[in-house]
Amino acid sequence: MTSIQKAACIGGGVIGGAWAARFLLGGIDVSMYDPHPEAKRIVGEVLANAERAYAMLTMAPLPPKGRLTFCGSVEEAVAGADWIQESVPERIDLKRNVITEIDRYADPEALIGSSTSGIMPTELQRDMQHPDRMFVAHPYNPVYLLPLAELVGGERTSAETLKRARDRLAPIGMKGVILKKEIEAFVGDRLLEAIWREGLWLIHDDICDTETLDDVIRYSFGMRWAQMGLFETYRIAGGEAGMRHFLAQFGPCLSWPWTKLTDVVDLDDALVDKIAAQSDAQSGARGIRELERIRDENLVGIMQALKAGDGGKGWGSGKVLADFEKRLWAKGGGRKEAPDISQPLRLVDTRVSAAWVDYNGHMTEHRYLQVFGDTSDALLRLIGVDFAYVEGGHSYYTVETHIRHLGEAKLGQGLYARLQVLGFDEKRIRYFTTIHDAQSDEVLATAEQLMLHVSAKAGKSSAAPAEILARLAPIADAHAKLPVPQGVGRSVGQKVV
């Protein structure tokens, strides 16, 4: 069993709250301890952001949300937890004391991760009784979307601990990356510090302002790095001659560095004022909440785009998302009890994401068909046509679709879809789906569709096996008792009778 069963979050600021959101939306109960008087509000806001993002991120069936409990002490919070994440402020004495206290009360088998962005784990585990299970799990904001956790062991951390940690992060859609050695600031923050220090010089010396600097990054190498990082990008730059050629070309520059890295800029009042003023000019028209929302929508869009990468197998963070969804589908999501088949089946709940709207903010025509398609997929899983079945060489393909648009969906709007089976035989399923506004239940669009059971190898239709039909039959029988929905059997432009 490589899933986290119960998590404890010690420290509930922006980072601790986002860890909690990651766990909760992954179906894991979370006990939180944070004496800060605003902790509940902060965690609640982060969780709301995360839920909004997840509704756009995936149509895969999320498990029932975990239960969040605020506790009165570290002892209470860690009781029964098998993953404990420390995210208290970045002071070595404070963190060490908290981790020592966690160690005292936690199950000896529990994994203890620290969110520190710079302190070496050896320093943090100094006073522990069971230091072998303590490590750094350094995440990146927003933790509920960005997959990375740098996993760093100290002198007394066992190698097994880091592998266990990595295995347990995958089911909640995270990518644990194990570093070979501990150093202060690990790998990510080393790179960030380098660029940050040089960036400060560029602003200090008036080479450009903060907006221009951001533009330089986001219109160029930022996009390269979102999908390949540094070395793979440069491998391409080396061309057929490869990495060695690139190094030979670029090597000489190192001996006469242009950067001002050897100096440390004085972050005095004048520089702070300059940066703050430039940042206000750049981003001040939008509040932090709005920027967060835009950031999350962008990140969702990037991950969805990369999910389609490498011929649909997924690339980078998109592959992490694809793997996360595969697990969710395999588990069948939160559907523990049999659905009520006496009514059209409510199979999809989603939200209109930024990637789905046109420049008027209305959901684009083809995204309706995407929701209809996701609803069809959900029906198929319900009757046993899952990943394994499809990989076995059989599936249902849509061969015919009739859509009516009756209303409009807007950015951020909640939607759900209901499906009624109209009829079936051994090869075909005919069904009718309605997309509703989640608040008013108004029907925004309908689709009548016909699916055909096919053998991918033979490349033609074939009879579905008995066990699939046996799952479909009771649904079809129940739905046959319902009235035929308005719009069924229509051709395009047919007069309404």
Place this chain on the structure above:
Amino acid sequence: MTSIQKAACIGGGVIGGAWAARFLLGGIDVSMYDPHPEAKRIVGEVLANAERAYAMLTMAPLPPKGRLTFCGSVEEAVAGADWIQESVPERIDLKRNVITEIDRYADPEALIGSSTSGIMPTELQRDMQHPDRMFVAHPYNPVYLLPLAELVGGERTSAETLKRARDRLAPIGMKGVILKKEIEAFVGDRLLEAIWREGLWLIHDDICDTETLDDVIRYSFGMRWAQMGLFETYRIAGGEAGMRHFLAQFGPCLSWPWTKLTDVVDLDDALVDKIAAQSDAQSGARGIRELERIRDENLVGIMQALKAGDGGKGWGSGKVLADFEKRLWAKGGGRKEAPDISQPLRLVDTRVSAAWVDYNGHMTEHRYLQVFGDTSDALLRLIGVDFAYVEGGHSYYTVETHIRHLGEAKLGQGLYARLQVLGFDEKRIRYFTTIHDAQSDEVLATAEQLMLHVSAKAGKSSAAPAEILARLAPIADAHAKLPVPQGVGRSVGQKVV
């Protein structure tokens, strides 16, 4: 007039070739001079990559491709050009001589940009007769996709020149960013050098390998930077308290930097061997061509995702793409002559992008509707329903669609769509679209659709104005003489007669 009329590329390697591709696909004729014996092959390969990427990037009507001419001398190449881009190898004497020669033969009004990634423009313009129109336009690979050009003037460059250069880049989908002062390596390469130098230390010291380092970037801040860059990201990290708070928190770290930036790593044989071996282990299973293809598909996906950002207005590179497309639509693309209306109209040519396929590499169901929708849009533009018309408060909305799937489209496959008008009245247009394999002409899918003319303000259908109907009528009349296509008038599951 702020468009480039004719471009000259002096130097046709990977960078010069990609500049040429940018110009050519933007409809601009290019004269190329490069004495390298392989220049034609290299430029041809880059152009093929670029065309493949553009076919996935946008459905907007690209102008007729510019004409590429290889010339025997600088003098011949620059004749008549109003933008001349120098992309010869990175040696100051060579670049200066080439730029001085360009200056001698070029029209005095022509803009002269250098692709140098580090040399200051003051150095390059030293021997010019008309140095005021010379500047650095430093692009990022792949130039045909990444929008950025850092625009840097030297001591003798006029401010007007930089603004003219920026204005002329926008119509070819590029984002010219003007720096306030020249420094060696400008802004982007300064930042890249900082992170590169620190990255080399991390590999040298065995903190991680190249794959882990790339993973750290692409699963975390790489995605943040692709859309917001450095300062706006940190502004969010500062929370409600803003940039000043972030600086106060982060400032102290500067006085005891963790990074090894103050040392210069010795890029000796041992380190080169280590990096080359790690890079082979990381990426060696794929050839450079395959990595380029994956990179381009990923970049296209990211830009398309960001195009939907900020409520559909577009964000970052996605906004640059949206603006580029808006210009293309406004110009109406390459359609100079009236289409042949005696046959169904061929209105869309495209290619199945990575974002369009499922994990089997087949085009996803709803992407067919996307192509049908793009074809409808093309018909509307043809009869005068363009951006201006829609912004004026009227449009046609699809109200009903009937789709049949007859074949399958795969990743990379070329597709085109033909549209036949079936009938219309003052409020409605009924039409039939077929999606074809570009090679075999086989019909892969058909759609019968009904559009309704609406007044957005009134929120209801309204009669289209006479001038729209007058453009539609001759098409409908001509198409009425064609046989009614098979499949018209069908309802779902209806037996084939």
